[in-house]
Amino acid sequence: MHYGYHIEMDEIGAWLPLLLPVLILHLLLFSVALWDLIKKDQSAEYKWFWGAIIILINIIGPILYFVLGRRQRSDAPTSSKSTSKKVRRS
Numbered sequence: 001m002h003y004g005y006h007i008e009m010d011e012i013g014a015w016l017p018l019l020l021p022v023l024i025l026h027l028l029l030f031s032v033a034l035w036d037l038i039k040k041d042q043s044a045e046y047k048w049f050w051g052a053i054i055i056l057i058n059i060i061g062p063i064l065y066f067v068l069g070r071r072q073r074s075d076a077p078t079s080s081k082s083t084s085k086k087v088r089r090s
Contacts (some may be wrong), residue, residue, distance in 0.1 A: 036070075
């Protein structure tokens with residue numbers, strides 16, 4: 001006996017307008033979060049931790065990375081030097 005909702009193949013067309021934006025949002029968040037994580041210079045533990053969260057926790061994982069992970073990264077010292085210089089006028 002089956003107690004769940006069963007979707008027939010002909011009913012998928014009715015659900016597609018609802019599911020397609022969610023799928024596109026998920027793929028966009030997923031790819032941008034992973035790209036941002038990979039291109040930044042951080043420790044391997046940091047990258048493994050946030051990579052697992054992004055991959056394993058579907059839509060919420062990338063959102064958590066952008067809200068919490070980027071904040072942690074901005075507090076940490078980076079290896080890039082500041083390019084802004086003060087100019088003195090005489």
